[in-house]
Amino acid sequence: MKSLKHIGRIQNTGAKVLVVFRTLPGESNMALVLPVAQLPDQYHDSIMTLVETDQAQDAFEFGEIMHIRPFPDGRPMLRAMQADGRLIKVPTDSVMMTPTTNDTVLLVNLNTLIAEQKNCTVDELCTFVSGAPTEVKEVQEETPAVDPDIPAPVRAQATNDTALTDKDLAKSYRSQADAMYKEAARLRKEAEELDPTVKKVKKVEETADA
Numbered sequence: 001m002k003s004l005k006h007i008g009r010i011q012n013t014g015a016k017v018l019v020v021f022r023t024l025p026g027e028s029n030m031a032l033v034l035p036v037a038q039l040p041d042q043y044h045d046s047i048m049t050l051v052e053t054d055q056a057q058d059a060f061e062f063g064e065i066m067h068i069r070p071f072p073d074g075r076p077m078l079r080a081m082q083a084d085g086r087l088i089k090v091p092t093d094s095v096m097m098t099p100t101t102n103d104t105v106l107l108v109n110l111n112t113l114i115a116e117q118k119n120c121t122v123d124e125l126c127t128f129v130s131g132a133p134t135e136v137k138e139v140q141e142e143t144p145a146v147d148p149d150i151p152a153p154v155r156a157q158a159t160n161d162t163a164l165t166d167k168d169l170a171k172s173y174r175s176q177a178d179a180m181y182k183e184a185a186r187l188r189k190e191a192e193e194l195d196p197t198v199k200k201v202k203k204v205e206e207t208a209d210a
Helices: 041-051 054-058 062-066 077-083 107-117 122-128 166-194
Strands: 007-010 016-021 030-035 088-091 095-097
Touching: 007 030, 016 062, 016 095, 041 054, 041 062, 041 077, 054 062, 062 077, 095 107, 107 122
Parallel strands: none
Antiparallel strands: 007 016, 007 095, 016 030, 030 088
16 A cells, blocks of 8 residues: 555544644744645645645645645645635644555654654754744634735744744745745756656858958
């Protein structure tokens, strides 16, 4: 049976979730997850198809791929789910990862194993993530309607609920640009492996002086 990363369930409810980020900055005991049961069909199908791709399975965090992939309606996945209030923060000891139907491991224990493999502390795992949001509330407040045709920047909650500054937004934009650049480079490399570009050499005809 194929093993799939990033998939789990909440222990006390059994609700299926996708683990977007295993840890959060400054809160290694908390994870950011996306419950999938209540997602609109078009979002649910796109998300579940994405998590099964090689790119998602190779990614350290599912949020890295969501950060650069859009839904069919054009909304960037990570931004859309955060703007719609669908991302929630939960304790890592409440999430049971289910790579297969027969294999399970608590996220808190998985994080410990990953940290040991990377020779770092669990608190440092978030430093390996590109595009991670900053603080996210455990209980999402009501979010105003968002025009799906106008993608909004990642709406990370600033510390102490203060408004995001230009510096915060610039940092978010740079992070997005870096992630997109890496993805573009990867796709270009794969394209070259499948169909190498043939460089055309222009012949320059030498003409005699009049």
